[in-house]
Amino acid sequence: MTADASLQDPPALPPEFRPEGPLLHRNAAISEPAWVQRILISLALLFLLGFLLLPLISVFAEALRNGWVTYKDALFEPDAIAAIKLTLLVAALAVPLNLVFGIAAAWAITKFEFRGKSVLISLIDLPFSVSPVVAGVIYIMIFGRHGWAGPWLDENDIKIVFAVPGIVLATVFVTFPFVARELIPLMHEQGTDNEQAALTLGASGWKTFWHVTLPSIKWALLYGVLLCSARAMGEFGAVSVVSGHIRGQTNTMPLHVEILYNEYQFAGAFAVASILALFALITLALKSYLEWRHGDELAATRRH
Amino acid sequence: MTAATPSFQRARRARSVIPGFGLTMGFTLFYLSLIVLIPLAGVFFKSSQLGWDGFWHVVTHPRVLAALKLSFGAALIGALINAVFGTLVAWVFVRYRFFGKRFFDAVIDLPFALPTAVAGIALTALYSANGWVGQFLEPLGIKVAYTPLGVILACTFIGLPFVVRTVQPVLEEAEKELEEAAASLGANRLQTIVRVILPTILPAILTGFTLAFARAAGEYGSIIFIAGNMPMVSEIAPLLIIIKLEEFDYAGASAVAVAMLGLSLLLLLLINGLQIWSRRRHGQKT
Amino acid sequence: MNIQIRGIHKAFASFPALDGVNLDIESGELIALLGPSGSGKTTLLRTIAGLEFPDEGAILFGGEDIANRPVRERGVGFVFQHYALFKHMTVAENIAFGLNVRKDRPSKEAIRQRVNELLDLVQLSGLDKRYPTQLSGGQRQRVALARALAIEPKVLLLDEPFGALDAKVRKDLRRWLRELHDKTGYTTIFVTHDQEEALELADRVVVMNRGRIEQVGNNQQVYEQPATPFVFDFLGSVNILPGEVKNRELRFEGSDDVWDSESKETGLVDIYVRPHDLQLVEAAAPGLDAQVTLVQRAGAVIRISANLASSGERIELELSHLDTLARSRQPGDAIRVAPITFGLFPRAPHRQPKTLPDVVPNAPAESRERAR
Numbered sequence: 001m002t003a004d005a006s007l008q009d010p011p012a013l014p015p016e017f018r019p020e021g022p023l024l025h026r027n028a029a030i031s032e033p034a035w036v037q038r039i040l041i042s043l044a045l046l047f048l049l050g051f052l053l054l055p056l057i058s059v060f061a062e063a064l065r066n067g068w069v070t071y072k073d074a075l076f077e078p079d080a081i082a083a084i085k086l087t088l089l090v091a092a093l094a095v096p097l098n099l100v101f102g103i104a105a106a107w108a109i110t111k112f113e114f115r116g117k118s119v120l121i122s123l124i125d126l127p128f129s130v131s132p133v134v135a136g137v138i139y140i141m142i143f144g145r146h147g148w149a150g151p152w153l154d155e156n157d158i159k160i161v162f163a164v165p166g167i168v169l170a171t172v173f174v175t176f177p178f179v180a181r182e183l184i185p186l187m188h189e190q191g192t193d194n195e196q197a198a199l200t201l202g203a204s205g206w207k208t209f210w211h212v213t214l215p216s217i218k219w220a221l222l223y224g225v226l227l228c229s230a231r232a233m234g235e236f237g238a239v240s241v242v243s244g245h246i247r248g249q250t251n252t253m254p255l256h257v258e259i260l261y262n263e264y265q266f267a268g269a270f271a272v273a274s275i276l277a278l279f280a281l282i283t284l285a286l287k288s289y290l291e292w293r294h295g296d297e298l299a300a301t302r303r304h
Numbered sequence: 305m306t307a308a309t310p311s312f313q314r315a316r317r318a319r320s321v322i323p324g325f326g327l328t329m330g331f332t333l334f335y336l337s338l339i340v341l342i343p344l345a346g347v348f349f350k351s352s353q354l355g356w357d358g359f360w361h362v363v364t365h366p367r368v369l370a371a372l373k374l375s376f377g378a379a380l381i382g383a384l385i386n387a388v389f390g391t392l393v394a395w396v397f398v399r400y401r402f403f404g405k406r407f408f409d410a411v412i413d414l415p416f417a418l419p420t421a422v423a424g425i426a427l428t429a430l431y432s433a434n435g436w437v438g439q440f441l442e443p444l445g446i447k448v449a450y451t452p453l454g455v456i457l458a459c460t461f462i463g464l465p466f467v468v469r470t471v472q473p474v475l476e477e478a479e480k481e482l483e484e485a486a487a488s489l490g491a492n493r494l495q496t497i498v499r500v501i502l503p504t505i506l507p508a509i510l511t512g513f514t515l516a517f518a519r520a521a522g523e524y525g526s527i528i529f530i531a532g533n534m535p536m537v538s539e540i541a542p543l544l545i546i547i548k549l550e551e552f553d554y555a556g557a558s559a560v561a562v563a564m565l566g567l568s569l570l571l572l573l574l575i576n577g578l579q580i581w582s583r584r585r586h587g588q589k590t
Numbered sequence: 591m592n593i594q595i596r597g598i599h600k601a602f603a604s605f606p607a608l609d610g611v612n613l614d615i616e617s618g619e620l621i622a623l624l625g626p627s628g629s630g631k632t633t634l635l636r637t638i639a640g641l642e643f644p645d646e647g648a649i650l651f652g653g654e655d656i657a658n659r660p661v662r663e664r665g666v667g668f669v670f671q672h673y674a675l676f677k678h679m680t681v682a683e684n685i686a687f688g689l690n691v692r693k694d695r696p697s698k699e700a701i702r703q704r705v706n707e708l709l710d711l712v713q714l715s716g717l718d719k720r721y722p723t724q725l726s727g728g729q730r731q732r733v734a735l736a737r738a739l740a741i742e743p744k745v746l747l748l749d750e751p752f753g754a755l756d757a758k759v760r761k762d763l764r765r766w767l768r769e770l771h772d773k774t775g776y777t778t779i780f781v782t783h784d785q786e787e788a789l790e791l792a793d794r795v796v797v798m799n800r801g802r803i804e805q806v807g808n809n810q811q812v813y814e815q816p817a818t819p820f821v822f823d824f825l826g827s828v829n830i831l832p833g834e835v836k837n838r839e840l841r842f843e844g845s846d847d848v849w850d851s852e853s854k855e856t857g858l859v860d861i862y863v864r865p866h867d868l869q870l871v872e873a874a875a876p877g878l879d880a881q882v883t884l885v886q887r888a889g890a891v892i893r894i895s896a897n898l899a900s901s902g903e904r905i906e907l908e909l910s911h912l913d914t915l916a917r918s919r920q921p922g923d924a925i926r927v928a929p930i931t932f933g934l935f936p937r938a939p940h941r942q943p944k945t946l947p948d949v950v951p952n953a954p955a956e957s958r959e960r961a962r
Binding site for chain 1: 320321322323324325327328329331332335336339340341342343344346347350389392393395396397399400402406408409410411412413414415416417418419420421422423425426427429430435436437460461464493518519521522523524525529541542543545546549552554557558561564565568569571572576
């Protein structure tokens with residue numbers, strides 16, 4: 001019996017036509033010659049190398065320049081420990097505040113229609129376009145000794161600027177939009193069908209939010225919290241204005257870096273900086289992981 | 305029902321089945337006012353104590369003018385550099401395959417994540433006369449650290465992700481068919497890029513450019529270390545605000561702050577305008 | 591549960607979505623709300639569900655006005671067009687949701703048992719641990735139905751239940767839904783823009799247009815005795831020919847032959863004739879002369895397009911392949927056409943010459959608006 005021709009393997013293609021081969025691999029009509037690609041890739045990577053990677057590497061290199069012992073000493077010095085603690089405390093206060101705000105704002109904006117919505121969204125984004133220094137200044141103008149509420153605060157012995165509350169306020173301001181910005185596009189996209197379905201099934205508003213809305217936005221929420229925390233821990237300009245730079249008391253890590261640097265304790269400055277850089281790297285890693293693993297549950301507008 | 309959707313949404317404001325509008329909207333407005341709006345209004349009010357003449361006197365003082373010029377000028381140049389290289393990076397990331405792409409893609413956001421003070425001292429260490437890069441530039445007569453050039457460098461660093469991140473998704477969504485059509489009509493590759501691709505991604509480039517510009521103009525942390533902070537030469541506007549605060553010149557500080565806010569708001573309006581323009585042009589829905 | 595709808599008005603901004611709707615639905619009926627986009631059918635369904643609130647009017651469930659009751663107290667089972675399944679819950683958790691959020695929550699065992707019953711009912715036993723994304727469109731649709739049935743609703747409401755499915759699945763599900771309805775006996779209302787679906791599935795069809803009800807009737811009534819030109823046009827294709835009625839006699843424009851008319855209409859009229867209600871007749875018989883322009887054979891049906899000799903107006907015919915006069919017709923042939931049954935409506939003031947519609951009935955809103 002002769003073999004059915006259609007069941008046989010097709011004759012092997014010459015190499016240039018094989019799928020891995022150059023012709024079918026890329027659509028020749030809309031691509032550049034290999035040498036152009038190589039030049040462009042090199043240019044782009046050189047740019048990134050010079051502007052991004054070198055500074056990052058130099059932080060660690062400078063920190064370890066005088067060896068491990070100096071590095072360790074700089075980190076375990078009491079003022080450095082106090083700075084690390086304060087930074088974490090400020091983030092732990094500012095992030096939940098903006099988290100609650102972000103959820104409330106996103107709920108109001110995406111689940112309802114009302115006039116002036118786009119104005120509200122612009123106002124929420126406003127802190128992004130305000131210089132961090134200005135963000136600090138506005139609180140000095142209100143709570144400072146010569147500010148609006150200054151005399152009253154003095155009388156009642158309440159300290160806001162040059163104290164922890166001021167640092168938290170300034171941090172809240174600069175990280176204000178982060179959570180809301182992640183949630184609004186996603187919740188807008190999701191619409192209200194699921195919430196309506198839950199309501200027809202007899203769920204209360206609170207149960208609807210807790211069992212239906214929250215699980216569907218949890219990754220975007222985490223993403224927003226991540227970006228918010230990173231910025232909260234690293235904020236320098238705004239905090240610098242309101243902190244008063246009291247060592248061991250109102251010094252956050254970035255401020256501590258500045259002080260050490262200005263005192264020419266470069267190794268110490270870079271040691272503390274390296275911890276912040278490490279936080280940044282962890283943030284980037286987590287961020288990339290979230291984008292890779294849960295990209296479809298983040299806002300579709302900005303991610304791939 | 306689709307035909308009813310636009311008006312449908314307007315009317316739902318009156319009564320909606322979804323609960324919680326009063327609570328969430330109330331909290332949103334309360335928090336927004338408390339943290340952002342009232343304090344911002346306070347600065348405007350403070351500077352208005354100077355009166356128009358006083359305000360004008362402060363902001364046209366040569367030292368202030370020089371600082372504003374440096375802040376916004378360096379930010380502009382940095383944003384231009386980013387517009388060019390950011391587009392190149394986005395292009396390379398979207399269109400080509402190469403080793404380590406994923407890594408570089410993640411690292412792009414470093415300027416968002418890295419505290420500005422850390423970036424500032426790192427850049428200074430790199431570009432000072434005996435730094436890794438500076439030592440090669442010094443013999444050529446190029447001084448980066450402690451000059452306006454350093455300010456531009458820092459501005460470029462912190463604005464870097466904006467153009468890449470706005471152009472990247474647009475390039476990804478751009479239809480390859482357009483390019484194939486151009487090629488089939490006899491356009492060579494350069495013509496296709498200039499006449500077909502560039503117009504498609506131009507709104508995104510402009511948006512990224514403006515965002516980078518706005519961010520760099522107000523930047524403080526990454527600049528002060530590398531700038532040298534010489535009055536009239538390498539002193540940026542935010543630093544001048546801090547100096548005025550330290551001299552207890554609150555009104556003067558708020559005047560400079562208002563000038564910066566005004567310029568930033570102008571930029572914000574520009575961004576919004578650009579987005580509306582590009583949306584209209586491409587008929588996209590929000 | 592019988593439902594009475596009384597004088598419902600609902601406007602979105604200035605656009606009247608529902609403009610005085612009255613409807614009585616008997617307990618256990620299966621009702622289709624049929625109409626084009628923007629006709630108000632979905633708004634009516636959502637108003638019954640309590641997802642929209644009417645500006646005016648009353649909705650009575652079993653005699654009790656519930657127009658101001660919030661949706662979660664109405665006890666309606668609502669199946670959303672895109673199902674609105676909770677993605678992060680399994681099939682079983684989705685179905686159990688309505689029982690779990692209840693104040694008098696049944697025991698775990700009771701919920702489990704109920705879920706299994708429902709899974710059996712919708713023929714999805716064994717898929718309880720799957721997530722919605724792991725299901726096909728038809729399966730999702732049935733999960734949505736089971737979830738709605740879990741709360742033992744007073745009335746079951748379905749918004750375009752088969753809209754998101756492909757043709758084959760759609761047909762199967764349609765039959766299955768009818769069987770399910772007969773088995774469970776819930777009062778059921780569904781929205782559709784597909785006339786075939788409405789006619790095949792429903793006990794009664796409510797045809798809607800521009801926020802008003804055009805006709806309510808069983809499938810025979812709405813198809814064979816359309817009450818308005820809109821219903822005629824929307825339920826199947828139609829030829830519209832000009833004519834005149836005098837003394838109970840109907841005359842087609844361009845023909846001397848006379849047909850009896852029982853209609854009360856007099857004066858100029860539009861005559862609505864379905865393509866399959868036209869027949870070919872011998873040259874001597876009463877009828878209209880026309881010239882064939884196109885012949886298509888589709889299975890047992892022969893479709894002929896022809897231009898009327900009198901006005902040049904184009905008409906469509908659908909004839910049986912058994913029809914001896916229809917066979918072997920060629921473009922260019924002269925034919926004589928007579929209507930078997932027709933509808934008469936007063937002449938519309940500015941009737942457009944019948945051309946190809948530039949808008950499909952279900953086109954998205956933007957294109958419809960542009961077309962207007």
